[in-house]
Amino acid sequence: MIVYGLYGITHGWGRLLTVMGPAGTAAITDHIEAGGDITVSSGAGKLTQYFEKREGALAGLVERYRIIVLSKPEWDAKKTELGNDVW
Helix, strand or coil: CCCEEEEEECCCCCEEEEEECCCCHHHHHHHCCCCCCEEEEEECCEEEEEEECCCCHHHHHHHHHCCEECCHHHHHHHHHHHHHHHC
């Protein structure tokens, strides 16, 4: 499964990873098991976000699921390219 990610920072300076892909949010959420060191935020009309509770947890998630991490300009271009398929 192809999954693209964009790293971000929460208001409290925690790390997060927002993901999207051509299979849509439900397929990605079903595919990725976050584990205890990551909190998941997902729902209708929003892209799934993974919040790191322990340093290195998101890096492990990216490696395990071969998430393609993009820069913000790459993310914007890919989101436009995928259109409604991300939902």
